[in-house]
Amino acid sequence: MASVVEDARSEWTAVWLLSLEQRDRLSEASCGGDAMIEVEGLTRSFGRQRVLDAISFTVPARQIAGFLGQNGAGKTTTMRILTTFLPPDPISGAVRVAGLDVTSHAREVCRRVGYLPESVPIFPELRVAEYLRFRARLKGLGTRRVKERVGAVLDLCDLTRVARRSLGVLSKGFRQRVGLADALLAEPEVLILDEPTSGLDPQQVAEVRRIIGRLSEVSTVFLSSHVLGEVEQVCDQIVILGGGTIRARETREGWTQRLERSGRLELLLKDPSAGAEKRLRSLSGVTEVAKEGGRFVIASSCDVREQVFALAVERRWTVLELTPRPATLESLFLELVSDEGVA
Amino acid sequence: MIGSVSTIVRRELLSLFVSPIAYIVLFCFMLVNGATFRFYVGLYGGEMEPVLVSTFGGPAFWFLWLLIPPLITMRTFSEERRSGTFELLVTSGVSDAALVAGKFLAAWVFLGLLWAGVLPLLLLAEAYGQLDWGVVASTYCGLALSSALLAAIGVLASSLTQNQLIAAVLATVVNLGIVLSNQLRALFPPSAIELRFFEYVSPPYHFARDFSQGIVDLSTIVLYASVTVLALFATVKVLERRRWA
Incomplete structure (x- = not known):
């Protein structure tokens, strides 16, 4: 029984010292920098519910x-x-203001x-x-x-x-x-x-x-x-x-x-062939191609406008429109706060 | 600290006097005191000593004594917490102790003003008979001590809940317990140690034995002061604890 108590105590002491160490580290950092708000590993619970889980920002x-x-x-x-x-x-970690x-x-x-x-x-x-x-x-x-x-x-x-x-x-x-x-x-x-x-x-x-x-x-x-x-x-x-x-x-x-990266490219072709969607999807960097009302909406991880244009030339597609559609903060926000959106 | 406390006292008193509660309490207090005083003067004729004892020890006195302070203190913290102004007060750099001290002092000052309102009656009465101002002074000393205790209990009750009514009822029940503790003396034989205990803690007994006889016992002062400080300390702890909830 005594050893259990002792272990618990030493664990608590270790956590506490770690917390103090974290604070000291942050203190040193703050002397050098000009951050006015420093939050490092902030955790806050109400009863059993954890409202903040080790958040950090400056x-x-x-x-x-x-x-x-x-x-x-x-x-x-x-x-x-x-x-x-x-x-x-x-x-919890350290929270410093000024x-x-x-x-x-x-x-x-x-x-x-x-x-x-x-x-x-x-x-x-x-x-x-x-x-x-x-x-x-x-x-x-x-x-x-x-x-x-x-x-x-x-x-x-x-x-x-x-x-x-x-x-x-x-x-x-x-x-x-x-x-x-x-x-x-x-x-x-x-x-x-x-x-x-x-x-x-x-x-x-x-x-x-x-x-x-x-x-x-x-x-x-x-x-x-x-x-x-x-x-x-x-x-x-x-x-x-x-x-x-x-x-x-x-x-x-x-x-x-980030908004530019998360943007979409809209492509409107005159009489698109059946394999157009598949060919667009095969371009490097393209992550998703969807068809919305006759237009192809291309999602990509990089700028693919040149590749799309080159493909259209190669396949002799008649391009009526090629329009970049930037993401909005709203769409990005919803994506980020959804359960899968952990950055 | 002193600056913050005096700012809070001023704000509390201002809030009391711009709300109808202060005037309703003042009116009822003066009415009851005036009527009972007039009654006792008529009852005892020119004898001022029993008039004084009855005015500051009769049923009407104890009724006001236990009921008025909770009405004054019920809103101190309950209202601040309910409306969210408590957050503003705490984040303006005022310590919990200063906050509690300010609210307590404001309630105490207001109770003092109420009892000071009885003084003109006594001055008037002196025209009809000889008044022992030493007894008046000791009685007011007892009033000051007991008002501090009741204000502290009321402030503590108010810190426990966001509902003013619950705060008032809670403080009144505690006050009632304090007054009724005097009645428990009848249960014990004169030599019993319990009797000594209830005599020591019972305000009605203190008023009957000491204050209305011109006596201010140091042990009574210590008792009232220590319980007042204890209640205020508990209030500070309640406020600190609330932040963890």
């Missing part, structure tokens, strides 16, 4: 990273861990992070300016700075005209902007925005995107969104989460290449 300073995933993928849990609201599992461990330096991390939760919670009885003053004081800003910063964020988020209105009577769009203003109060080095444009009208969405774009000049932004186009448009890096694991992580350029 976000360099003054970049905008987009976090994509279906509902329940673990996006909000990750963000809550980054903001110190939730602790990672005890034997070079600080979120578990051992929770309060310092909070001071450096501006956080906009998914559904902006508010105190309905307070007025907008009153609420922002309260939040600024809570974040440790001095009296003069409180006045200065509240004025600045009211201007930046276009809230000056509703500054004296009660939060309880504001529309969702305004509440969202109040949440954003709150996140910006202490001029944080890192902004964590959970669905920043949800529930906003198109004009407000454009405005929030403009603000986020401006903020990335001084802060690192980590945002989650369901709107794929938005992420594609504003983010320098896109991280896709599915089933608690990272399915893909690419820079914007990387995504463009």
Whole structure:
């Protein structure tokens, strides 16, 4: 019995030391680099359910990273861990924000992070300016700075005209902007925005995107969104989460290449012969050929336009159309988050 | 830490006074106290000593004593957690201890304001008879100590659930148990050690024996202060534990 306990203890110690070693390694790495968010082997469980399974990613300073995933993928849990609201599992890897461990330096991390939760919670009885003053004081800003910063964020988020209105009577769009203003109060080095444009009208969405774009000049932004186009448009890096694991992580350029690689080629022939499909399939690099309404849709792992053209010349096919059809982020996203889509 | 606590206290008091609950509680409290005070003055004529003992030890007093604090504290954490504002408070860099201290102090200050509202009645009564201000001071000392205890219990109950009503009922049941512990004294002979225990922990006994007689016993202060601190410590632990759930 004693030896079982001893074994369990030594195993636990080993895991714990490994975890510490991992943290130290990350600490050294962070000193050399300029990553503002570093997640390495992050695991989080609720009861027996593992929501995050050893996920790793980094976000360099003054970049905008987009976090994509279906509902329940673990996006909000990750963000809550980054903001110190939730602790990672005890034997999880390391999570650092601005070079600080979120578990051992929770309060310092909070001071450096501006956080906009998914559904902006508010105190309905307070007025907008009153609420922002309260939040600024809570974040440790001095009296003069409180006045200065509240004025600045009211201007930046276009809230000056509703500054004296009660939060309880504001529309969702305004509440969202109040949440954003709150996140910006202490001029944080890192902004964590959970669905920043949800529930906003198109004009407000454009405005929030403009603000986020401006903020990335001084802060690192980590945002989650369901709107794929938005992420594609504003983010320098896109991280896709599915089933608690990272399915893909690419820079914007990387995504463009990936989308090109995953694209299709459409071929429309005049009176195609019976063996045309088989011949197209035999080209090197072609992975799939389907026929959709008289057109051949060719999927390939590389650019096969020249080969297709040469084949058409050789077989004396009359080509009416040869059109590259690039993949969309949406189709790629669905492919990646499906159970088979582990990258 | 002090800055965060005072910010939370101010916000809590502001929220209380912009919601109808504070005014309903104030109104009921003053009404019940005014009516009972008037009743005892009429009953005892110019005798101020029994008036004071009955006002701060009669059935109406214990009714208010156990019922009002849960109404004030029920929303402290329940509402924050239900509406999601708790997440914002915690991620703004405020420690759990500061959060608990701020909410507790706000509830305590509000209870203090309620009891301070009885003072004008006493000033008025002095026109009719001689009032022992030493007894008034010791009674208010007892009120301050017991209000701290009740505020701490209420804050703890509120941290346990997202439902305000459950928080209020839970705190009221605990308070009722504290008040009724006095009745258990009747079960034991005068020499029994259990009797000593119930005398030691029973607020009604403390009010009857000490506070309304102008006595403030150090052991009573230690008891109230330690249980208050224990309840607040438990609240901090509950908040920490909630994050793992």
